[in-house]
Amino acid sequence: MSKIIILGCGSSVGTPRIDGHWGNCKRNKKNLRTRCSALIVKGSNSILIDSSPDIRNQLLSNKVKNISSVLLTHKHADQTNGLFELRPFYWKSKNKINVYSDQVTIKYLKRTHGYLFKKTEDYSPILKANLIKKKFSLGKGNEKIKFNTLMVKHGRIKSTVYIFNKVAYISDCKDYSIVKQKMLKNLNCLILDCLRFDNHPTHFNFEEALYISKVLKPKKTILTNLHSDLDYNFLLRKLPKNVLPAYDGLKINL
Numbered sequence: 001m002s003k004i005i006i007l008g009c010g011s012s013v014g015t016p017r018i019d020g021h022w023g024n025c026k027r028n029k030k031n032l033r034t035r036c037s038a039l040i041v042k043g044s045n046s047i048l049i050d051s052s053p054d055i056r057n058q059l060l061s062n063k064v065k066n067i068s069s070v071l072l073t074h075k076h077a078d079q080t081n082g083l084f085e086l087r088p089f090y091w092k093s094k095n096k097i098n099v100y101s102d103q104v105t106i107k108y109l110k111r112t113h114g115y116l117f118k119k120t121e122d123y124s125p126i127l128k129a130n131l132i133k134k135k136f137s138l139g140k141g142n143e144k145i146k147f148n149t150l151m152v153k154h155g156r157i158k159s160t161v162y163i164f165n166k167v168a169y170i171s172d173c174k175d176y177s178i179v180k181q182k183m184l185k186n187l188n189c190l191i192l193d194c195l196r197f198d199n200h201p202t203h204f205n206f207e208e209a210l211y212i213s214k215v216l217k218p219k220k221t222i223l224t225n226l227h228s229d230l231d232y233n234f235l236l237r238k239l240p241k242n243v244l245p246a247y248d249g250l251k252i253n254l
């Protein structure tokens, strides 16, 4: 059985924020949101999507013992600042961890996080950068997972959408053209950016996320990248039955 775990579904600051600000969110577990990351698991094939600044606690609380590869959606700090934390997986396997992303992200990370890719002073590099293709697969035998990718607008940069087992992961996006993408039709599950109620230049807001979901018609939509003005229970009451807010630790069978 394969599944995807939403390790974190918060906005770039998480809820509560570092200074204890909860916004409109009630102080309950479903509103405790760390920064966006997800994990696809099929047997021993354990594929991380993004490595948030909270990745250490996310993997600890989900008892994740290995990471086979890492897919990055884009270069932003809330997706990549946890890469350094992955060192123990390199120490255990003695192999560099394969990281997959688009050219812009790889170039940026090699400049800003050079030590992760090239030997510096006393420390070995832990990551190997790989350019993503439109179609590729990860894992062996019956643990293999096939991916399709799409590049979508996320403000002035692009973000990669990963589509696998009739699931699409779109955590950071403001691109209405996705409604025309055949690959995003007839999905079992659409995991979709929904930052807040107000408009935002680089993310779908509540109304836009609902519109995208209505047009693409997946069986189920899970809203992620939720900012602190979106309380979990308030969303549950407001959303149609097939649209659900994510929460940290949510598991979806594939």
Ligand SMILES: [Zn+2]
Residues within 6 Å of the ligand: 074, 076, 154, 172
């Ligand atoms: Zn971003």
